[in-house]
Amino acid sequence: MNKATKQISKLFAAMAxxxxxxxxxxxxxxxxxxxxxxxxxVAQYGEMQFVGAKMAIEQINKAGGVNGQQxxxxxxxxxxxxxxxxxxxxKIVNDEVKFVVGHLCSSSTQPAxxxxxxxxxxxxxxxxxxxxxxxxxxxxxxxxxxxxSLQGPTAGNFIADHVKxxxxxxxxxxxxxxxxxxxxxxxTLESKGVKVALFEGINAGDKDFSAMVxxxxxxxxxxxxxxxxxxxxxxLLRQSTEKGLKVRFMGPEGVGNKELSAIAGPASEGLLVTxxxxxxxxxxxxxxxxxxxxxxxxxxxxFVFPAYAAxxxxxxxxxxxxxxxxxxxxxxxxxxxxxxxxxxxxxDAKGDLKDFSFVVYDWHADGTxxxxxxx
Numbered sequence: 375m376n377k378a379t380k381q382i383s384k385l386f387a388a389m390a391x392x393x394x395x396x397x398x399x400x401x402x403x404x405x406x407x408x409x410x411x412x413x414x415x416v417a418q419y420g421e422m423q424f425v426g427a428k429m430a431i432e433q434i435n436k437a438g439g440v441n442g443q444q445x446x447x448x449x450x451x452x453x454x455x456x457x458x459x460x461x462x463x464x465k466i467v468n469d470e471v472k473f474v475v476g477h478l479c480s481s482s483t484q485p486a487x488x489x490x491x492x493x494x495x496x497x498x499x500x501x502x503x504x505x506x507x508x509x510x511x512x513x514x515x516x517x518x519x520x521x522x523s524l525q526g527p528t529a530g531n532f533i534a535d536h537v538k539x540x541x542x543x544x545x546x547x548x549x550x551x552x553x554x555x556x557x558x559x560x561x562t563l564e565s566k567g568v569k570v571a572l573f574e575g576i577n578a579g580d581k582d583f584s585a586m587v588x589x590x591x592x593x594x595x596x597x598x599x600x601x602x603x604x605x606x607x608x609x610l611l612r613q614s615t616e617k618g619l620k621v622r623f624m625g626p627e628g629v630g631n632k633e634l635s636a637i638a639g640p641a642s643e644g645l646l647v648t649x650x651x652x653x654x655x656x657x658x659x660x661x662x663x664x665x666x667x668x669x670x671x672x673x674x675x676x677f678v679f680p681a682y683a684a685x686x687x688x689x690x691x692x693x694x695x696x697x698x699x700x701x702x703x704x705x706x707x708x709x710x711x712x713x714x715x716x717x718x719x720x721x722d723a724k725g726d727l728k729d730f731s732f733v734v735y736d737w738h739a740d741g742t743x744x745x746x747x748x749x
Contacts, residue, residue: 403446404698406431406688407466409459409476409486410501412451415579415605418631418675419478423500424449425671426681427475430689433665440689441696447685452486454479463489472496472700475684478677480504480551487515496700498687500680503627504554508724514704516721518680518687518714519650520730522551525626526558528732529599529648533559533624534566536749537646539597541571543590547602548575555626556601571595576606583610587617597622604629608637615641622646627676627732632741645737646746650716652733653679659715683714 408427411420431445439445448471452459459482466474467489474490474497477483483502490497491512498516499507505523508515533539542563546556553575560570571593576586587610590598598621600607607629614621624646635642654663654673662682666673673679687707692698694706711720720728735743 403444404440404473404692405446405448405469405471406685407450407469407471407474407476408447409450409452409462409466409474410478410482411454412449414453414455416454416479416603416628418633419501419603419628419677420451420454422672422675422677423476423478423681425666425673425675426500426678427685429662429666429669429671430682430685433662434686434689440692445685445689450476452477452479452482454482456481456485459483459486460489462486466490466495467493472698473688473703474498475500475681475688477502479549480507480554481549483507484550487512490514494700496688496703498684500684501677502551504550506550506554508726512725514700516684516687516704516707516725518683518716518719518727519677520732521726522555522558522626524730525648525732526555527562528734529555529624529626529646530559530562530566530568532646532648532734532746533597533599534563534568536746537597537622537624539568539595539622541569541593541595542597542599543572543574543593543595544570544599544601545572545586546575546600547578547606549578549602551628552578552600552602554601555628556599559599559601576602576610578602578606580606581609583613584617586610587614587619590614590621591617591619595621597624599623600625600629602628604631604634605637608634608642611638611641611645624648630676630735630737630743634737635739635741638739640739642737643739647735647737647743648732649676649735649743650680650730650732652743653716656715662715679716683712683716683719686714687712687719 463486480502546552691703695702734746
């Protein structure tokens with residue numbers, strides 16, 4: 375190789391190196407894992423979470439990103455299954471993702487969060503309400519939704535003070551979320567002097583609830599609280615109506631899905647549901663609502679805005695910390711208040727919100743809701 379050829383080769387090598395560096399810089403994004411059910415019985419809730427988180431990523435990037443870097447959302451499907459959630463968490467570790475919005479189901483979030491805490495990954499769940507998740511003193515686990523220890527009393531007090539039934543049944547799906555919220559409701563009712571005549575579980579995934587309907591009839595209850603998700607409650611509502619059980623039902627945010635009405639039909643009319651506030655109705659959020667609708671996305675789901683807030687809190691936490699080091703970001707989250715579409719959020723030592731409220735809604739057969747009147 376002569377001298378001229380060597381110089382040309384060096385020039386091309388330098389250009390190639392510059393090209394690689396430039397590409398690396400362009401690709402140097404802050405990845406956020408979006409973990410939840412893409413498939414499975416509650417994939418509709420996962421979609422709410424993904425829609426909210428992706429919108430936040432898009433809008434933050436349009437505004438210039440975070441400390442000169444763009445955010446990149448990476449979706450992981452845990453199918454609301456604890457074993458798959460563990461596999462997803464390990465995949466996130468292997469992918470060197472340092473921030474996670476998820477998981478959705480409490481029974482998936484809890485084992486996944488064990489891995490994240492051990493591996494230095496900061497997680498914010500926008501949907502998991504079980505108090506157990508943040509009761510372990512972890513430093514990297516947060517949430518942008520309230521706890522069942524708040525939601526349960528909200529439901530129980532409403533039942534006792536405004537519905538005023540004579541005899542109540544409290545049933546659940548034997549899962550961490552469903553049984554946890556049902557237990558909280560039962561304890562609240564009993565503290566208010568309301569008789570809980572039946573406290574029993576059904577199996578998640580069951581289709582035939584004729585035996586449970588018969589038990590409810592035999593117990594002579596006039597109100598039923600259900601802890602769990604919408605697929606089972608939808609069938610229970612429909613089968614109760616078909617078998618002549620005339621009682622009112624209530625459930626937590628895990629049943630507040632339009633798919634419930636698709637399953638239960640007219641039997642879903644009058645169901646009571648505890649949900650986060652309708653953030654899409656807040657006048658301050660109308661530009662954001664319009665952005666969702668421009669993409670033919672539904673902003674009304676209970677986890678859409680909390681997921682948006684989770685991404686925003688991560689982004690603002692990185693800015694406050696001046697670093698993507700998750701320990702520094704976690705410290706910034708606990709030390710500051712963050713303005714989000716769900717309000718001004720601040721976190722306690724456990725990573726829970728210092729202020730959050732659930733609202734009781736009347737559910738309608740067309741899949742809409744209105745705030746339940748106080749009687």
